Amino acid sequence: MLMILGLLAFSLPSISWGADDEIVGCAQSTSADYDGTFSTDDFDFTNVDVADNGNLILNTGQQAIDPSEIKVPFEQEIKATFLYEGAGNVSDFGWMLYDEIVDSNGNFKGWTYVRTNKLQHPLFIKIYDDNETGGCCGGGNGVLDSDYGKGGFPTTNETSLASYDDGSGVLFEVDGKNGVTPLDMTKSLGTFAGGTELVFFLTSNKRYDTSTTSAVFFTKQEWNPDYYNKSCTPDDVDGADDHWIDESAKKFYKTYLLGEILSGESSSCTMEQAWLAEPAFTRMNGYFSIQLSGKEDLILQKKNTVKMPHVIVGAPDNDPNQWILGWEDLSGGGDMDYNDMVFRIERKTGGTAALQSDEAISPTDSDSYYTAVQIEVWDYIPNSGACAGKTDINYYISVDGGDSWEEVRTWDSVYESNSSKNKTGDDIAASWTPGTPEYTYRAGRIDFIEIGKTGNALLWKAEMISENEACVPRIIDVSIQGSVANNAIFSRSSPIVQANVVYSGSYETPGPNWPSDERVLRGHLTATRVYDPAVPSTEDGSSATNSVVLWDAGQQLADMRISSRKIYFPKISYTEVTEDDPDVISGLAGDGVTNVFTGTLGKPDGAIIKAGSLYITDEEGREVFNDIHTDELVAESDRVGTGGWANRFTGEFSITYSTERVPRPGKKIIAWYTYYTSDGIQEFTPANVDYDELELNEEFVYGVGYRHDFNEDDAVDADDGNWLVNWIRGYKNGRNTAKAWPLGPVDHSAPAIGVPPGRPDWYLTLDENNALRKSFDAFRKKYEDRKTLIFIGARDGMLHAFDGGNFRWGHYSANEFVWGDNPDTDFKDYRGYFEWNTKSDLDNQTYTYGTGDEVWAFIPSNLLSRLKHNYAGGGDLAYVDASPAFADVYTDGSWRTVVISAQGNGGDSVFCLDVTDTSDAPKFMWEFVDPDLYRSNSSPAIAQVARVRTGGETTWVAFFVSGDTTMCSSGEESGYCYPSVFMIDIADGSVVKRLFLDSEPAGINGVPSGQPAVVDYDKNGFADRLYVGTDKGFLYKVNIPDDGSSLDGADDCVINKSFTTDDGDSIPDGSRNLSIYSSPTVVLEDGVVTIMYGTGDSPVKDDYNSSTQYNFLAYVDDSGKGECGSAVLDWFMQLPAGQKVFASAFASAGKVYFGTTTSDTEDPCDGYNTTGTEDINGGQLYVLDIDQGDTGELDADSETAIDTGNMIVTPVVYDEHVYYKKVSSSGESGAGGEINSIGGGIYNNAPEMTGTPQTVESWWREVIPE
Template sequence: MSLRKSAVSILCFLMLPFALAAANYISLGMFIPVANAQSLPTGCAAGGSFETSASGFDQAKLDMTSVSVNTNGGLILDTGAGSLDINNIIVPFEQVVSTVFLLEGAGYRSDIGWFVRQEAEDKLGYTISGTLPFQDLVSAGVTINYLFRTVEDDTDSGCCNGGNGILDTFYDENDNYLGNDVGLTETALQSWGFTPNSGSIPGFVNNGEVDPRDMRKFMANFAAGVEIVYFLHADGDIPSRTYYSKDGWSPDNWNPGNSDKDDAIIYFNLAIASPEQGGPAADINTGVIPTTVTQGFIPTAARDRLGNPDNKTGYPAKGLFDVQMSGLISKRVIKDEKFNHFLVAAPPADPFKWIIGAEDLLGGGDADFNDMLIMIERKTGGVARLKSSEAIGPAAPAYITSVTIKVQDKMPCNGDTQIDYYLSIDDGANWVEVTDWISIATPNEGGASVTGWTYGFPEETFRKSTINFSEMGLTGNKLIWKAELISENDACVPEISFIDLNYNAALNREFSRSSPTILGNILYSASFETPDYNWVEKDLRGHLRSERLYDPLNPTGGLAIVENWDAGAVLTASTPSTRQVITPNITLNMVSGEILGTGDGTVVTFTGTFSSAPIVHSTISITDGLEVFIDKHTTELEGSLTGTGTIDRFTGEFSVTFNSPPGNGVDVVVDYVSYITSSVMDTFNSGAVDKDDLALDNSMITDTSGTRYVYDFNNDGNFSEADATWLKNWVVGYSDGASVKKDWLLSSIDHSSPAIVGAPGLTSWYFGTDVTDDVRDSFDMYRCQQRNRKTIALVGSRMGMLNAFYAGEYRPYYIDESLFSGVCSAGSLESFRNAVNPPTCFNTNNDPTYPGPGKTCSSGGALNMIINRGYYDWTSGSPNYGIGSELWSAIPADQLAKLKNNKMKGEDRAFVDASPAVAHVQFKDNSWHAIVISAEGNGGDHIFALDITDPNTPTFLWEFADPDLFRSRSSPSVAVIGQIVSETGVKWVAFFVSGINTEAGEYPSIYMLDVETGKKLERIYLDTEPSGIGGTPSGQPAVLDSDGNGYADKLYIGTDKGYMYKVNLPDDPSSSGGVISVCTLYNAGQPIYASPSAVVKNTVNTAGEIDYRTVVFFGTGDSPSQEDSVSDQYYFYAIEDKDEIGACSPGSMLWNYALPAGQRIFASAFATAGQVYFGTSASDTDDPCAPPTPAASAAGQPTGVIFALNAETGAVLYQEAVGNITSTPVVDDEQLYIKTTDGSLFGFGGNTFQNKTKQGGLSEAKVKSWREISQ
């Protein structure tokens, strides 16, 4: 898709700053006149929806586990006794499950274990419905998992009460004797297959003393939907006395020896917490459930240990397990028919712990069902899911790009209930959890707005969110939803009233949400391409194009568009194994069993700091032996039993809140991996990067097919270094992890605008009044040394890489090498300066010229090409624009551990989804360096910097992270400022804004980092407005030097709370310190999502003093990532700031402009030479296929508009409907360029290029755009 000149020439009534009467028009796509504007953007397909009917959910359209449709048509979780089904022990969500031995009360020596029903039926080849011979399972190769073998614990107090809850003897899975309980130690337990509470999995309480809590066995990490079947070999009698927890599978019929009832249908009850008395098992009646109960279920000793202790037992008030049992357990059997030998009960206030009892006698025997007692620990709940047959989506060849979900639900009991929602656009192959609710109201959509929402607060809410699947690199056209309902109390029932979905869809097309970049006569533009239906690999593809705008030999001939290269195509034509993919060398520190605190039976929240940081993603595991917290997400810790937590990976600060308090004396421990970086860059696809660097381990998961290694990428049934090699090969471009090349090698490029760095030129700070000659001399020396450096294009992609491509040999000026020695030294600096655009190379119009390759102006040039704005050096008779080949691609250290998620399409994938910034800066030792700095956007909360002074061999500089930077797409403003308090010397500083604010009580902020070390110099909180709490800053701050001394002295930034802030920065390089101050410049009263543009317009009064004046331009709108129409009417503002340096007071409105109805501003403006340019979007989000808002359609303007306004008066000079604009307009060489979301690029201006530039001068208007176009 090349940039090409349109045949249309639009007469422009705009008085452009370039003194032209007409404008040319160029486009990547078709121009759509206003009168014929279509409602569906180019390249998009019609969307669709799913709505819950007025009568409620249709059960026939749903797959449900432990969920029902109530009489109101809502979905409710099944709770209470009805949810305790021993016949269906189904794991509703992926989780770790463990079993605790409680008691053997019959004096037998039995075995108890488990297997997966689905695996058993698959290997047996039939659905099990009758007696199941255990040997058939063994012969079929079903995975049999023994928990406890030859169980013996009945020697202390005779029949029925069992022993002390600690096994008397221990055997391995093969029934080999290991030892007994005499002098038993936890060290021995560990050697016998019991796992200590080390952090990775729930295990025994590793406190140096063996007690009943140490009888916990880790079962597995189960996938959602797995059904567990327990089995009991009673007294080792496998052939005839193997019983199952499934109805009808055991070999015998109901005919208990102590029953005098001959009726067919029999009911009996057991009092759960009452001690068993022996004798008849329970009251048994026929036809009706008995009301008088004299028999208990749980023997006294086990009851005391669980949590109903007799005061004389010596156990803590809540026992050893904090499990308080109550109520009755009922069972219905039919005489002489099959029955289930297992019973289940659960504490009403903690349904996550099931007490399972088994009867070990044939026919039911004494029918007490407590001959073997165990406790299964898992997160219980229910799942409802839209059936695959009901999936919605566009017809082929379209794909879903984004989905908006609306829900209304109830979560009663103050946080004891929880409902989580998930969406999938590929029929359940990959699920995305809905976590960012942008619109919340109570009790319904028309109710009061809610801020700071958490589960159950308030109880009933309406919520709305938008998931941008294109932004996540996911494709598909079969949309389904899933809801997980959880309750921690049987009396609390969560309910879903409705779920509505709307989706947008796209065809095969290139789309873009990033700005183009221009250097010389070359425009660089990035995009992502949605799949063609015929592609084998249905992944988004990345493109980075270099396009010549005009012929450098004919700069007055207008546009002459030629595509030079597409880096995506060039990379795809290469051999993946030869790619130079690099990553910082890291040294890992494996930490195991670090104690974070000790429980007292009451405290649930633990905070602190890990002993080592930063921390590798997906390596954290915190546990008290029962609940396990993992770092599934970048900044969040997720508990296996609904506990919550947070983590700052960079510092190791953490907070975890357990579902229930860790027991008295129980340690809370953590396993994790930390790392240290070095400046050395390793080759990624080599032995220097191993499985530990990639955070691959021998984790296993048990699904319906059995147990397998999670990271067995090469499918050989094992886990080894070979799996790391497979993943590395896949990352660099082999689809099979070995030798088959992917169809396309460059991952999608979304929000990342390319940054171009070449030979350094002179920038505005060089002419600053306080910049010393020594500083200028040192920079000139650097310019001399770097005069022939390669030009590289840098852009972030969705394979966790910052990609660098060869972009030619740009020169900001011609250097006549014959006029100086070619050696850069202090003695030759003046000769070097004289050789830069020497007088002999100026034409009669006073334009500098380039004589041509191998020529000098004094000897007669071959080209004498005008180079007011630089040029690309010539080789072989043409300019060297590069070939788009990959020089290198760098994977930040924190992204290594996430690469596995890219392959598995899990959450928290490796992305560099932010715009890099490049700059030539001076370090503390006075040396100059070319650096690139980038955030990661959706890829994480890190910022990283590379030294690219040698464009072929970058080195790692530093990384910085903060949870509040997560999802920050900020391209950093790099500026030089005065001294900071407590620091010495001038500092080059990178400014980053905080990301999406998830803390309702925290102010938005700006980070100020030392570009050499990454040290945080300041975090500037925008705290001047109480109602600004919880705000999210609008992209990148506009940083400027308003007094022309060469050092930045102020910045401006807006937030989604509607405030435009000003920050004053110290700018006196001779001062011993400075004060940073913050004030509110203006309250727009509407969200600001676009970065401001600031123009300095100082004048000198008659007294010879400076009258300071800065005009700040910005627009309002709503969130580009969510459907959240705050208003149908938004505005564009010009605000004056007339404060002197260091003063901080509100600004005044110069003018505002009311946008057409339904239009909003997602991108910053560009102001220059008396004009201000900005674009609008008629859609509610930046999804390229989002439909126009109803207000925009009603106004007859269903697409975005480019505006040009007089910067002083706000008068509209020009407007044109071109399509939705979500990236900043670019003005370069007296031409205006804008890019719309459908990938179209438009240009406005005259036919003349290489126009003269102006440099310096106090009264000159200086534009500080939202980003540096190039260096």
């Protein structure tokens, strides 16, 4: 937001300018289209096949249950439960990893090899369950006997059972309820990576380390030691060979009826029989709700070259996540009942199709890297009848050859389709749920720059899920496109100008000469001198422009000793809450039907729930929800339709169970988590960071290892926490070797210049004798010589403060402050100056621009538990990707200077630091957390500081907007589905008021366009209105009472309802209420507010519509204070086809300046050099008269626009110059995106005012919606 109190009167010198078609650093985009036919040679499949028509289909039902090939389709924990023993043998049961026990040709190395190398993993040892049914073979009660394991098995005490080791080293997972039951006979095998193959074994009447190979049976049939040797074969029935498959080869099948109870003894001669005995059948149904049906045809062959199968697997049609393994424990066939030993295996079923690594899609240039990838899919997710909510397909993308994967969690466009790929109807992305409709076309995009990842080997994979064997999802086609960049410096944040210095943040894509293990994005913050302050103009009128890059903070940090860095984080006090705490959740319990539960977690006011620590479930654990993502709760089962959300600041939450796993009647909803409070600040060092604060995962994943074993010592402990802290500090090996470039990428964060106190807008509204004004004068004098700091956020999880030298607004002369005057020059510096070092020799002068050295950095507390993802991946990354705000405020009876920052897509928090004394460490003030500050497409929520009056008290507040609400639909939170503006008390971080923009029903689920434009309409020193737009195309006005009454009187209205100017010009129907993705620019003059903004499609998704033309508009609001209604459309300009506005405008001297882009997204290289993208860099810079929208002057021909190339950040007008930024520059330049200046070579121009002359301190912050 920019508010102008007086208008500068000047015209720009005429120049000519041209834009290059080339975008520096962008390389040829890549693409792949399978044209509806997938090849088995290109993919690795797990439980997925290519159908006859070329589609990818998931194998379901019995075809998906092959005990000889038990592959884990995607990462998951697997559990096994003892269910039944009915043969009298005392056996052991366990598992092995296939890859560890076969040679390079897949041949089994043998049991002796397994036993010798201890590659078997026993689970249950010396299995007994006979006592309750009179000894052998009665089936017991489903609870192992006291003789089990090492003896002394606790058959009735759950507490003792939870710590009982049977000799396997794997403990039982008790449910903690109702004593010891068959539910407690469960153990976890561990967590397994996708693609891992398991083999279960049973040592019949032997121990797991037996050397008797003839007694060891496997789920993989060909590894069994025996052959079928029974004399029984099928009988001929009515002249037919019933059950014969090939009689000459003695190959036949025996049928087992899975849904019937076996009565009496089984016989190998019976060709059709029930499977499970009554105890196993009843236990399976009563305790685990497993109801089997259908039949299993077991193929047998009486031949000494075909091994005997020893396992039958059954699964319920409606819950294939639960397998029943029934074993035949006798050699040669025995009685062929396959129910001698029965186990339940709990796993997630489904399948994967992954593009093979040697088929990776790579850029033409091997030194290029992907910046973003778009994927389009056509698929079928059955959802009718029994398939409702039972199927899903999830897609993932990798740019580093499969080392890490990113899920496509947000679909930018969704259309109904059919099996022939024909799209119909409107875009339903906002309301789409999997399977509605069943056939869809979807397009999604991942900005890899935004998540700090690079790579040049593009892969994709799909995970297909079905919880009913009759429901078969399939993928019809996939198309994928990648944006590519060479080494270059890119920028998506605006420059900031102070006196004669331009500051700019940027990121750099990897270069071919960088260390091979550090080819990641690098951050830059450059300071560039525009002209020599000793020579702001020349006598002959020639250009005084003399630009010099003063420093690059990224390079300065790279040259700094890591041990000298001062990185701070809050002092935090943690409190753990367990599920046994009665105050955790009150009043929530299951009824056997309800699947949605909403409540509030217990904690003190002001405390915040630690990210990643929250688990919510029921007493039986039928679903377990965890906040693994910033903006949502995820069920560990990943069942279709499950999920939830939680507000870590208020404790409010909502969880949704799958309908098949709802809590049983009377079973309470429980939770465990950690909350914290922060007070003070400390250095971020291994000595100060507690291991638990980092939330490292100590889980071992078979096929991957320990994810957070950073020091590679086969354990996760405090040493790994120390390693991570050192890595964050800048040691690439976590110990003593410095990174080549420690500064993380600077993306959407524009710098805030921390100068000494100036004269803010409100100051000039007060009488000279006003006590507040006088106290501010004293504060300003005390800190007039304060050192300048440059604040900026980065994708390394930190807000950085760099040395910016000694900027001065003026100097004191005889106790009177002389504004804008440098005593060392014979002319006036109208916009302040940087101190001169050598006052006696003006010809050899140096200036205190600072060194660009890092003075300190700060890590917000909510990001501590996510820092691990910056190194290891696997979750939401930690970064501060938002522009900080810097201001002087009056709180708690004194003046102080604060810097406030949100985190953009890096987190759901806003934090505030006291930086009054820039020679000292910052002081932590507060942190505010709300999930609505972060969603997948949320705006960087930037604070604009102002004064308001509420409850009779003067309060300094920060205004910032909510994030993405498009997925909000729950009735319990319907009011929260509207966009909103938070007003936070800067003194303590409390919510003064949350202003919901709910006056327009069609505005629900809207995303605010960025920082609100806050206005003091009557210039009494208090904010009384604000303006903000949304992606729904609505421009809102909010009236804020400033008379000391309650803020409950705040109201909002949509003011852009007029589409015709007074001259009769009308906005075409198709161009009305188009999306607003930038903050409005506001000019207040003579009691009239002019609000200007541009429209466009989304900067973060490819939703371009060639038939839509966008506009730049100016509305006039001449309504009085406190009035709300439609504003008048003063004028509008329809932009050329293909142009859109992503960034805010800048108003100055009666003109408004704005830039356009022709790129589909804010990715500078989106679609570069692909067919049909000849105008991909066709953006322009416009200048218009604010009063009428007439042409301003930018070039010799007085044209409205000049060709600049795409402009995705706001132009800045300063000292009669327009500064604008191109999206990129060469990697060698170090400029941080090419900065251009229009306005000639004369600087330090005297401001000429059309109203009362005022020198004001103006703070402007760029916002790019996410």
